[in-house]
Amino acid sequence: MKRALRKLLTLFYRDLAIARGYRSAFVLEIFEALFAVATFYYLSRFIESPQLSRVLPQGRNYFAFVLIGFALFDYLGVALDSFDKMLEDALQNRVLEALLVTRTSLLTILSGSLLYPFLTAVLRTLIYLAWGVVLFGFSLSGANWLGAIIVLLVSVLAFSGLGILSASYLLLYKRGNPAKWILLGISALASGMMYPVSVLPGYLQFTARLLPITYSLDGMRAALLGGAGLLALRSEIMALLTFAAILIPLSFFVFSWALQRTRVTGTLTHI
């Protein structure tokens, strides 16, 4: 019995010793919890509001509003997770060195690794919407599909820039990616995924304007629920294109720098 307990404790100390090497991951979990609690606080405030129907845009019900919020937020998660996951998989499988000595750049490999997750995200969105339509009376009769597709495409471009930035951190530090968790946390809290941005305090409304997903959500809801045409969507599309124009070159630059640093420090294939 004593021996078994000692073995269990030894295994616990092993994990503790490994975790001590990644203390930032622990701190990030504390912040992640803060974002989650704050999100639910504002959600409850919104739901308890007597003016709920007035603050909802496009005069739709909350179900339609939040369904699109969840479906689109999935793409941000995919963009931020896929690059990390590809790198983590390659590190765990010890394939990264073999990939890096091929005639294909790591950025191309990362971009190619995004196709499958994005296609599955599209499929998931369609399933979300289909369940909503079939079982819960969600109506897409007046939707502007072209507008929705364009908003989605420019959103994916902007999100990909964030994903590559996030992967740069992982490349350098291997674990506890704060870029990803902070961005996901702030986006969940402030972008209007579960409630309109208008219910948030001023400083969070300002933060929302700095997040690409805010414009994606506005544009997607306007296209799918309000049937807004391309002219009406132009401000959201332009905002997302601006994010993409800044984030993609910036992320390529940062990623190339991070890759170069790992070649200098010899930590490229460290797990």
Add this chain to the structure above:
Amino acid sequence: MGCPAILAENLAKYFPPAKSGWRALAQPFAKQRIRALAGISFSVECGEAIALVGVNGAGKSTLLRLLATLLHPTSGHAQVCGVDVATKAALVRTKIGYDAGVEQSFYGRLTGRQNLRLFATLNGLSRQEFADRIERLSELLELSPFLDQQTRTCSTGMLRRLSLARALLHSPEVLLLDEPTRSLDSASAVAFRRYLKNEIIGRQRATLLFASHDISEVEELADRIILLHQGQLRMFGSPRALCAAAQNNGLEAAIRALTGAG
């Protein structure tokens, strides 16, 4: 006369000490103090087979990884086929085949063929070229019995063969192999060495730089030997020259004498 296949000039590689906890945040910017290689200079001609020899920690793998563009030199220069490994890494990668000697370096849920096809495509091979090459390599490395098996179910020896096949698939001009026949049974090792010598070096005129602890392998394949010790080049010459320098008839004893390993 063309440029050398591999050229190193005063090449050095230092690593920063590993940091943990909050100090790990400064790791990418830490000063590189731990010496892995220093003052390495040599030149290898096209079609030569060169063995990298030395005890563990001598710097053999670091040198291979520098030439494979996986590491950036701290100082000095290295070129592969006249192309600088630090400034034109992408171009260097079009010329090399590299095998790190790590067996578990495949996507376990994919079959051997699927894994090799992925790497062949990333190396720019067409479907037809892949089909032709895989047929030839299957024959040589006896891949057929497990080629369509998920690699997570393959033995170490099988993975080793797949790994070598991956390095050879795109017919590189320069082959960088880290302990190529480790984990192979003796018959397969002999067949592979014969293939390297006759086909890759003999017919294709590719250049081979390989790290090895197997003296018989070194004797069989190497035209010249780079002897590394504690990150420095102790000697570069033919096996006979090494023996002469150590005043010893056997290569193994000569290497031991030259590295002061008794």
